[in-house]
Amino acid sequence: METTVMIGEKPKVASKLANALGNYSTKTNRGVKNYVIETDERRIIIAPAVGHIFNLEQISEGWDYPVFDVEWRPIFETSDSSDYVKKYYNNLRDQIEKADTYINACDFDLEGSVIGANIIKHMADPDEERIERMKFSTLTQSDLQEAFDNLEGFDKGMTDAGITRHTLDFYYGVNVSRALMQAVRENNRYKTLSTGRVQGPTLKILADKEREIRAFEPDDYWEIFLKHSEFDAKLSYGSDDRIWDEDEANGIFLTVKDEGRTEVTDIDINNYSHNPPIPFNLTGLQSEASSQFNISPKKTQSIAQTLYENSLISYPRTESQKLPPKIGYKDILGKLKSQDSYEDLAKKVMKKDSLSTTQGKKKDDAHPAIYPTGEHPSGLSKQERKVYDLIVKRFFAVFGKAAKRRSLTMTLTVEDYDFQAKSKITVERNWFDLYDPYVKVSEAALPELEVGDILDVEGFDLEDKETQPPQRYSQSRIVNKLEKENLGTKATRASTIDRLYNRNYIEGDPINVTDLGLAIVDTLEDHIPDLLSPDLTREFEEKMESIRQGEETSEGVIEKAREDLDKMLGKFKDQEKEIGAELVNTIDDERKRRRKLGPCHECEEQGREDGMLRIIKSKGSSFVGCSNYPDCENTYPLPNTGKVNSTDQECSTCGKPVIYVERKKKKSYSMCVDPDCPSKDDW
DNA sequence: GCAAGGTC
Numbered sequence: 001m002e003t004t005v006m007i008g009e010k011p012k013v014a015s016k017l018a019n020a021l022g023n024y025s026t027k028t029n030r031g032v033k034n035y036v037i038e039t040d041e042r043r044i045i046i047a048p049a050v051g052h053i054f055n056l057e058q059i060s061e062g063w064d065y066p067v068f069d070v071e072w073r074p075i076f077e078t079s080d081s082s083d084y085v086k087k088y089y090n091n092l093r094d095q096i097e098k099a100d101t102y103i104n105a106c107d108f109d110l111e112g113s114v115i116g117a118n119i120i121k122h123m124a125d126p127d128e129e130r131i132e133r134m135k136f137s138t139l140t141q142s143d144l145q146e147a148f149d150n151l152e153g154f155d156k157g158m159t160d161a162g163i164t165r166h167t168l169d170f171y172y173g174v175n176v177s178r179a180l181m182q183a184v185r186e187n188n189r190y191k192t193l194s195t196g197r198v199q200g201p202t203l204k205i206l207a208d209k210e211r212e213i214r215a216f217e218p219d220d221y222w223e224i225f226l227k228h229s230e231f232d233a234k235l236s237y238g239s240d241d242r243i244w245d246e247d248e249a250n251g252i253f254l255t256v257k258d259e260g261r262t263e264v265t266d267i268d269i270n271n272y273s274h275n276p277p278i279p280f281n282l283t284g285l286q287s288e289a290s291s292q293f294n295i296s297p298k299k300t301q302s303i304a305q306t307l308y309e310n311s312l313i314s315y316p317r318t319e320s321q322k323l324p325p326k327i328g329y330k331d332i333l334g335k336l337k338s339q340d341s342y343e344d345l346a347k348k349v350m351k352k353d354s355l356s357t358t359q360g361k362k363k364d365d366a367h368p369a370i371y372p373t374g375e376h377p378s379g380l381s382k383q384e385r386k387v388y389d390l391i392v393k394r395f396f397a398v399f400g401k402a403a404k405r406r407s408l409t410m411t412l413t414v415e416d417y418d419f420q421a422k423s424k425i426t427v428e429r430n431w432f433d434l435y436d437p438y439v440k441v442s443e444a445a446l447p448e449l450e451v452g453d454i455l456d457v458e459g460f461d462l463e464d465k466e467t468q469p470p471q472r473y474s475q476s477r478i479v480n481k482l483e484k485e486n487l488g489t490k491a492t493r494a495s496t497i498d499r500l501y502n503r504n505y506i507e508g509d510p511i512n513v514t515d516l517g518l519a520i521v522d523t524l525e526d527h528i529p530d531l532l533s534p535d536l537t538r539e540f541e542e543k544m545e546s547i548r549q550g551e552e553t554s555e556g557v558i559e560k561a562r563e564d565l566d567k568m569l570g571k572f573k574d575q576e577k578e579i580g581a582e583l584v585n586t587i588d589d590e591r592k593r594r595r596k597l598g599p600c601h602e603c604e605e606q607g608r609e610d611g612m613l614r615i616i617k618s619k620g621s622s623f624v625g626c627s628n629y630p631d632c633e634n635t636y637p638l639p640n641t642g643k644v645n646s647t648d649q650e651c652s653t654c655g656k657p658v659i660y661v662e663r664k665k666k667k668s669y670s671m672c673v674d675p676d677c678p679s680k681d682d683w
Numbered sequence: 684g685c686a687a688g689g690t691c
Contacts, residue, residue, distance in 0.1 A: 010690060051689030063684070075689095084691050111689060166688075173686030181684070196686040309691070317690085492688065499686095 005099040006046045006134070007092070007116045009106035012315070013139065014048035017105055020144035021046075032091035047095045049106065050088045054118040055079070056170045065178040066569045068562050070170055072118050096123045103151065105134040107366050110162035110544065117159040128154040137365040140326060160554040161544040168540060168561050169197055175565055176528055179572050180520070183580030184587065191587050193520065194503055197540065198488045198496050200524060200531035203505055203513070205481060206473060207521040210513035216469035222249035223465060226262065226412060226419040227458040230447050233412050233419035242465075253462040256414045264453040265418070266411035273402040274441065276431035278360035279323045279369030280394055282316055282490045283483050285387075288394070290476035292438055293386050296509070297479045297494035303387045304370070311375050313391055317491045318367035321360020323398065327368055329355045332395070335374025342392060345434055349399045357398040371395050393435050400431025410446055412455070421446055472510035485534050504590060519586040523579055527572050597646050597673060598657035600626040602634035613657055613673065615644060624673050636673045653679035 008014035011033065018024040018035030021044070027034045035046040054072040074089055076082045096102075102124070104116030113133070120131055131154040136147035173196030180193040195203070221242040224235040234241055235252070243249040280288070285304060286297035295303070304316035314327070323329075330350070337346035349355070360369070372392045380388060404427040412419045423446040426432065432439045449455070473481065475497055482493045500506045505517030524532050546552040572579065595615040603611025603626060612627040615638070622644065624636040638644050642661040649658040651672035660670045672679050 049689085050691060053689095055688090056686085058685095065685090067685095082690090088691090107689090115689065162688095166686090169687050171686090175685085177685035190684090192684055194685055198687065305691075489688070491690080496687085 002042045002100050003098050004042060004044045004101045004103055005095050006044055006103040006105050007119055008046060008048045009112055009115055010050055011048040013105075013107075014046050016139045017144060018046050020141040021148055029094055030087045030091045032087055034091065034095060044103075045095050045098070046105075047092055048088060049092065049115050049119060050085055052111075052115055052118075053085060053089050053092065054122060056166050058174075063178060063182075065175045065182065065573075066171075066562075066565055067175060067178075068171060070167060072122060092119055093123050096120070099124065101130045101132070102126065103132045103134055104155070105136075105147075108135045108137060109365075110158055110165060113155050113158040114162035114166065117154075117163075128156070139366060157548040157550060161547040164547055164554045164557050165540055165544055167558055171558075171561055171565055172197055172531060172536075173199075175569055176524075176531055179528075179569055179576075180523065180583070183523075183572075183576045184583050185580070186577045187580040187584040189580075189584050189587060192503065193583075194499070195520065195524060195531055197531070197536050198482075198492070199499060201485070201487055201534045201537070202478070202482060202496055203500055203517060204521055204532040205485075206478065206500075206506060206511055207513050207518050209470060209473060210518065213469045213472065218466035218468070219244070220246070221465055221467065222246065223463050224249065224253055224256070224419075225461040225463065226256075226414065227461060228412075228421075228455060229458055231421045231423075233410070233421035236411075236418040236420050249462060252417065253460060256417055257460045257462075259414045259460075260457055262412040262414045262419070262455050262457050264410060264449050264451055264455065265413040266409075267449070267451055268409040268411075270407045270409075271427070272405055272407065274405050274426075275402045276358050276397050276400040277394065277435070278321045278358045279371065279398050280391065281319050281321050281360070281362055281364070281369055283319075283479055283493070284321065284360075285316070285370055285391065286479055286494065287476040288390060288438070289387055290474060291440075292390060293383070295383060295387070297475050298498045299383070300387060301494050303384050306384060307377075307380075307388055307391070310377070311373055312377050312388060313373060314369075314371050315367045316370055318364045318369060319362050319490050320364035320367055320369045321362045323357045323359070323369050323371055323395075325355075327371060329357075329399075332372065332374045336372065336392060336395075339374075339376055341389075342396075345393075345396050348434065349396050352399065355399060390438060393438055397431050397435035400434045403430045403432050404428040405441070408446060410449065414457070472512065474510045478511065487534055487537060504594070514590055515586045516583075516590045519583055523583060527575075527579065528568055530568075594646055597624060597659065598648075598650065600628065600632060600634055601654075601656055602626065603628055603632050606632070608632060615646070637675060651677060651679060653677055 006017065008017050014035060022037050024035045024037045027036055032048065037044040053075055055075040055078065056070045057073045057078060058067050059069040059071050076085045076089065102120045104120065106112035106116040132151040133155040134147045134151055136143045177194040180195065184191050221244050223241060226233040237243055282301065286300045289295045289300040290297060304313065307313045308316050333346045333350050336342045370391060372395050377388055406425050406427050408423045410421045423444045424442055425445050426443060478497060479493045482488050488496050504514055505520060506513050521532065530536050543552065543557050547554055547557060597613040597615065600611030600613045608628055608631060611632050613624050614627060615622055616625045622638050624638060626632040626634045639661055645660040647658050647660050647670065651658050654672060654674060654677045656672055656674045656677065658670050659673055
């Protein structure tokens with residue numbers, strides 16, 4: 001009898017495959033569940049991967065560049081964080097030992113082709129005729145069944161394309177990162193630096209904004225307000241009510257300022273609908289969790305993963321903004337109804353005659369948008385509870401009817417000048433009731449007046465204002481921007497941003513680009529400009545498509561990239577020391593700045609000038625000392641665990657500098673540098 | 684010590 005091993009991309013999918021394809025028995029091996037389907041002539045073992053089991057690594061030793069010799073190696077061999085992969089790896093190896101033929105049933109995209117093909121190739125290396133590819137675009141029973149009935153041959157085109165993309169990313173990313181670090185090394189400094197196809201353009205987008213903000217010079221403008229006892233009305237002027245000329249503003253103000261009365265000359269009412277929101281995809285959830293709770297996109301992603309693993313929500317790494325009826329609206333609503341906190345809302349939704357949801361434009365072949373399963377949550381942390389509640393309320397809201405809102409613009413005339421007061425109110429709440437407390441709309445009512453009414457004026461204000469610099473990117477806004485630019489994927493965008501923080505290229509939220517971040521962009525602009533442009537991703541995509549179609553070969557594309565990089569990196573190497581010298585200056589300045597905490601109180605009390613507290617590192621430990629040492633011996637100890645960061649805050653109790661201690665596994669915290677500060681009495 | 688991509 002023939003034994004076939006079918007590989008699913010992840011455990012959940014392996015289970016769905018089994019359910020769709022027939023009667024199965026389960027067989028747990030090394031803690032991993034496999035599914036066995038037996039027919040008269042064939043035994044199919046469905047075994048799960050967990051995403052990539054193999055990773056590209058350098059074959060040779062050392063940190064020289066350029067490096068072009070790479071091979072696929074088991075992922076847990078080189079990454080501690082991938083320990084959990086080991087049992088899946090071992091299980092796959094055990095199952096594949098028994099196999100005569102193989103089916104790659106990973107997701108139908110380049111990554112899925114690579115994940116499955118690597119497992120088959122590196123664990124068995126059979127003839128290609130013994131490998132089949134199962135192509136499905138949703139995980140529904142009918143789609144899976146159909147895909148299984150129409151298995152195709154080994155998908156060499158997609159596999160080659162995928163492997164080529166990985167190789168190019170390695171070539172560009174690793175080599176240019178090493179070049180940057182080596183340039184700094186030549187100047188006797190050591191700093192982890194990195195860039196790549198996604199990191200580069202991401203940093204560039206942020207740096208452009210930073211430059212725009214730093215170069216920004218505000219313009220003065222004036223606005224004039226009419227003050228009524230219950231509201232303010234703004235002078236209608238030009239296209240946006242701003243007066244750019246001071247004399248003109250003064251002239252108008254003088255004309256109206258002593259008027260005691262005004263007439264209502266127009267009331268414009270506009271009724272409009274405020275549509276319910278669309279279902280969450282990962283980016284949407286990250287944005288909303290950021291604006292509602294100030295939780296970072298990366299944290300939201302990991303919370304969502306936990307909720308998913310606890311069966312509380314559907315698969316979170318989805319691009320989809322659609323919730324098809326197939327997910328079983330009624331069933332989910334029924335389960336939510338049995339949770340005390342959602343009983344009323346679930347009832348409200350279920351009362352509707354027909355259930356349908358709003359839909360966003362984005363789709364995802366493998367998964368619907370994020371929705372709650374209805375299972376009862378227990379033991380959730382505070383933040384997990386918040387994100388879960390947000391997902392549930394959003395699920396309710398997408399079934400809701402549009403809210404009815406009314407905007408009113410009232411025009412008040414004084415002399416020849418019109419002033420306008422605006423209000424917006426909600427007439428029918430509808431979906432607002434399903435999404436509270438997350439509805440963010442302004443509610444401002446005006447008194448009920450009619451055209452022709454004469455009102456008393458309390459006075460007029462002439463306000464001198466300044467134009468504002470462009471807004472910085474928040475973490476969630478940059479994740480959105482990356483999605484729009486097609487940079488990275490749903491699963492990687494948040495961690496790309498995180499990496500830029502870890503490299504000290506960016507800091508804060510909203511995001512500031514550090515001088516180091518700007519210097520990296522400058523350096524790349526001068527020497528490897530390709531790595532700053534989103535076009536590199538587009539070019540890669542086009543090349544992968546032509547490899548897939550057989551118009552170009554993987555070898556040809558890789559060789560070309562190698563030649564290009566050889567040239568660019570050769571030139572870079574010739575100027576290594578000079579390039580590094582500039583980077584080193586900013587690295588030194590940035591380090592000093594990050595270690596600087598604030599003025600030394602001891603020095604202030606003793607009347608010494610300019611004492612500055614800073615973090616001092618010696619022999620692997622660190623403490624806080626004063627720049628006036630040895631004249632000032634003021635020191636404070638620092639915690640042994642976690643990374644200490646300076647802040648620009650002062651302790652509200654004693655006025656000494658506040659530090660921020662960043663911890664990996666536990667919660668990060670802020671505290672006063674002084675261990676004896678009264679703010680710590682109840683610690 | 685370096686990428687980007689998948690996932691528990």
